[in-house]
Amino acid sequence: xxxxxxxxxxxxxxxxxxxxxxxxxxxxxxxxxxxxxxxxxxxxxxxxxxxxxxxxxxxxxxxxxxxxxxxxxxxxxxxxxxxxxxxxxxxxxxxxxxxxxxxxxxxxxxxxxxxxxx
Numbered sequence: 001x002x003x004x005x006x007x008x009x010x011x012x013x014x015x016x017x018x019x020x021x022x023x024x025x026x027x028x029x030x031x032x033x034x035x036x037x038x039x040x041x042x043x044x045x046x047x048x049x050x051x052x053x054x055x056x057x058x059x060x061x062x063x064x065x066x067x068x069x070x071x072x073x074x075x076x077x078x079x080x081x082x083x084x085x086x087x088x089x090x091x092x093x094x095x096x097x098x099x100x101x102x103x104x105x106x107x108x109x110x111x112x113x114x115x116x117x118x
Contacts, residue, residue: 029086
């Protein structure tokens, strides 16, 4: 995963948005904007982070770490699934594909265990 600045667009404050890109098995997919903007002067491309100790920079880097952690958790949850793809990671990250956990599967499993005991 990497972050990069969108070079062809800037906000009214003159700050480009920070974009998110993910990689899997040699393939790449852009997730889009992270919702964060940064001054080009403080952006460090090799580290994918902002440089400095100001409150804005520290807040930005913390938000980038949270995005990174969220994507790593999604991948960790999916790594044992049969179907793992960049599109599926993107849809889960964007909230379009959610794993819904309800009480019914657990209750059905409980009923099967009770039937097996009887």
